[in-house]
Amino acid sequence: MRRAVVTTTATAAGVVLLLSLKPHDGGSGPVQAVGTGPENGGSAAPASTGRSVTGDAANTRYGPVQVKVTLDGTRITGIDVVQYPSHDRRDQEINSYALPLLNQEAIAAQSADIDVVSGATYTSDGYTESLQSALDKAGAGR
Template identity: 70%
Template sequence: MRRAVVSSTATVAGILLLLSLKPHDATGPAAVISSGGSSGSSGTSGTSGSSGSDGSTGSTGSAADAGSASARSVTGDAADTRYGPVQVKVTLSGIRITSIDVVQYPSQDHRDQEINSYALPVLNQEAIAAQSADIDVVSGATYTSDGYTASLQSALDKAGL
């Protein structure tokens, strides 16, 4: 009987110790995930939390459209998801999407970083190929995908598309 009590107590203590361990959290500022288009912005600039920009951020010349229309960037509203906000900045040349930068996304822990490192480039490629926010979600990144499409649609609405 004493062995059962001692082994049960030891088991409970061991489980409590395991549950109290926390993984190493080496989070820094999240990098901007870019589609690599002709936006002229760096693909690895950091974010500082929430973005204060929610409209058109100016226009610059673009070689992508042979000079007939100037490129402009529009930042969508931040879409709140279960794991954090997602916000995109769309660069347009006329009515064509030339690049998409994800300026805000969940990156609080290693799992968020792992999911978004593969999901966001896929979402960027799909949105540019579709030229709209009507894209499929990435399996395993449903919340991020939903936030991405909501922010992208917001940006496209602001651009009048």
């Protein structure tokens, strides 16, 4: 019984320590870019190859979301999130995990028809709207 109490306490302390870590803030302004390099959950292809098309900014409850898609023909080779909500710590926390997942899913799906990231519904909806806008502008469609 005593071992269970010690184990539970140690586990709880570890979880509290992990949750208290502050996410890294890559910039000071409200608009930051999120790339698709391997460190961000994207492909290893450089985002500069092919042609780039920026989608319309999609207004969400927490602020605009806008993406720039790099295409090789009709194939999506990279996605940069050029604008997203990052006004407070919670926005930054949500988007630090949601945007790389959205980039990864969109590149894998080769379309804007991707799943919403749990806990980031508004960002996900804005992302797919802007991505579809960019694909439409590029003539890549769905």
